[in-house]
Amino acid sequence: MSKSMGDILMGFGTLMGSIVFVYTMIQQFVPEYVTRYLSVCICRITAFAYPYIEISFDEFTGGGDWLKVSKAYTAIEAYLGPKSSKLAKRLKARIVKGNKDLAFSMDDDEEIVDDFAGVKIWWSLDKTVLETKSFSRYS
Secondary structure: OOOOHHHHHHHHHHHHHHHHHHHHHHHHHOOHHHHHHHHHHHHHHHHHHOOOOOOOOOOEEOOOOOOEEOHHHHHHHHHHHHHHHHHOOOEEEEEEOOOOEEEEEEOOOEEEEEEEOOEEEEEEEOOOOOOOOOOOOOO
16 A cells, blocks of 8 residues: 555654654753764764865954954865856845955855866855854853
8 A cells, every 4th residue: 555645744744753753852951972973973074975076265263352364265266256157046245445346155055066187076155154152241
């Protein structure tokens, strides 16, 4: 006896709801160092089946109060500039040098596929906001 599409979707919805519930309970009641350890273990297990390499380039380098623009990030941005304007669906525009020229680049969470020296590369621009914990004596 075969299941109908409605039965399959209902089962899938129940499964997803259960996963979200369990994930929320883990976040609330399991200490952070345990979830970090489990996350590392899961990443190592999935690395055996995941055939791709992920490389991240930060836009800014340095520490403390002084940040410098990364040379690697700038080189990648220059390389992808002409390609992103042709291949990306969403672009960011900024005015360059005396308000005369526009420079286009990929928007956040955008991805393009490139062929570099015979290797297929997926370039994506993702934004990561670092959470800074502040301390105040006055509450």
